[in-house]
Amino acid sequence: MPLLLSPHAAARSPSLRHAPCVLLPSRVRPLGAKPRGVGKGRAAVVSEKLAAAVEGEGRSGDGEGERYDAIVVGSGIGGLVAATQLAAKGARVLVLEKYVIPGGSSGYYRRDGFTFDVGSSVMFGFSDKGNLNLITRALEAVGCKMEVIPDPSTVHFHLPGDLSVLVHREYDDFVKELVSKFPHEKEGILKFYGTCWKIFNSLNSLELKSLEEPLYLFGQFFKKPLECLTLAYYLPQNAGDIARKFIKDQQLLSFIDAECFIVSTVNALQTPMINASMVLCDRHFGGINYPVGGVGGIAVSLANGLVNMGSEIRYKANVTNVILESGKAVGVRLSNGKELFARTVISNATRWDTFGKLVKVKELPEEEKNFQKNYVKAPSFLSIHLGVKASALPAGTDCHHFVLEDSWSNLEKPYGSIFLSIPTVLDPSLAPDRHHILHIFTTASIEDWEGLSRKDYEQKKEVVANEIIRRLEKKLFPGLEDSIILKEVGSPKTHRRFLARSDGTYGPMPRGKPKGLLAMPFNTTSIEGLYCVGDSCFPGQGVIAVAFSGVMCAHRVAADIGLEQRSPVLDTGLLGVLRWLRTLA
């Protein structure tokens, strides 16, 4: 019978708590490591170090009295990339994670032989070419390489009016498929996606570092003037406006809305053109690649790499305050009262949590008021993890699906559209033999789940999840319900609690129609020594997006603590101009 347990409860059991050190890393090959079974592999050594860190036996005891170069609050991909990039530049970093394993919404949990990804299984940036393979590069920076499985089809869209579009890995196949559905819009299709390629190629030609660091930024303008000007031109623009220049067919425009919605939780008119171009092209350029062993392996590898480079990560370390001295961030206080000090503090909590909870100031800084004027918390989501008998899926089933059955007007409504990933199509090792994982999620807001008794809450999870499963059974997989052997449902409250995200939010979304990415804050904050990283920083939601925010943050922090070149005069000028530009949005 279905189990209704918190999906994250698994990681609290002592045996599973050690799982990432023993099992996931066995699928992670540090660069140059000996094959397994030849001596004591480096992976094993790294794993032991992580185990020690998890147990609180890291290199420097409890760390009280020490002063780090940077303390990172939170070990989401944004926080881990910032931490590992800094460690690779020679900084001494301490990562403090409230939960028991790394990864945040890119974590994992195991149950009854199934390895579930907590969040998305659609991985961009994991190829071996170009400059935008930021996940591959982040791992390489700490000496790791993960084996990946190429996904032959990015997403299979099942849309109103029985419109079915499969996004093939090969761009030409995708265009052929789309043109076959909208032959009268062939030219518009080529022009819209062609514009995306122009932007993507510009992005991919740059060496990606902090856009808040003038020596780098001006250097890039000098080396790649056309590409930088192209990006500057599209920075304040949105995908929906560009699409409307070339395309008239309303259904095709709605398809582009759905394309944008799955990466930004808003329609195309609200999705920055640069972000849309990034995902609509990288899926064909580098392709979508799934890490063998599950998405959770990325965070475990980064945490391993961090420890291996002489820095630290501590779990069950709940930061309650950023300590300010004369208006400067100098350290953090934990819920157990311990204080830890550093030259800089980097928060991977959302900006709402950072400035709503961790930083105790009388008034919200202007910069944050501006952020909250432009962005609201996107709804949270309802997630359903299923273990099913393989017989439920027809042969050749694609890995990722997006389902919106009846009306385009439901696209952005709570429970309106359904995201579905079946990672076992690519990596069968995630489930017992002859079984699959179905990870289903749909947007839902926290208000809908508050104020219920325990019994009503559990009942509601069961009712809402069953309705979503019924819809999938009707649209895609007849007999699905009878094939379920394991079911776990997470509500917005689950996500708020276990991901430590305000209202369980999926990320920031524009309050109205944004000026592209112009209003999105970078990593510095109005508090000296305090930086933010993650999806409430430029360029927003997405694992690869937060990885970029981590790279940018590490570069800016490294310059500020003297590990990279800087010019204080140019810094003041550029940061002032960027602050002013944000107020124009």
Ligand SMILES: NC(=O)c1ccc[n+]([C@@H]2O[C@H](COP(=O)([O-])OP(=O)(O)OC[C@H]3O[C@@H](n4cnc5c(N)ncnc54)[C@H](O)[C@@H]3O)[C@@H](O)[C@H]2O)c1
């Ligand atoms: N929002 C979601 O639920 C969700 C789902 C799927 C994928 N994703 C992807 O992941 C991205 C988010 O990555 P991210 O790097 O911004 O961060 P994240 O939210 O994934 O991770 C933040 C980490 O910080 C920890 N944390 C927060 N407050 C803390 C505190 N006070 N003390 C100690 N630890 C604390 C959390 O436990 C969590 O592990 C999203 O943009 C999205 O693409 C998100």
Ligand SMILES: CC(C)=CCC/C(C)=C/C=C/C(C)=C/C=C/C(C)=C/C=C/C=C(C)/C=C/C=C(C)/C=C/C=C(\C)CCC=C(C)C
């Ligand atoms: C500095 C100024 C003002 C001007 C200078 C001009 C200049 C040089 C600008 C440079 C800009 C740069 C470098 C911008 C870089 C932008 C990048 C790298 C953006 C990346 C965006 C990535 C995104 C948005 C990725 C999103 C991915 C997501 C959300 C994936 C998840 C998918 C799902 C949740 C869907 C699951 C789907 C199914 C169907 C199951």
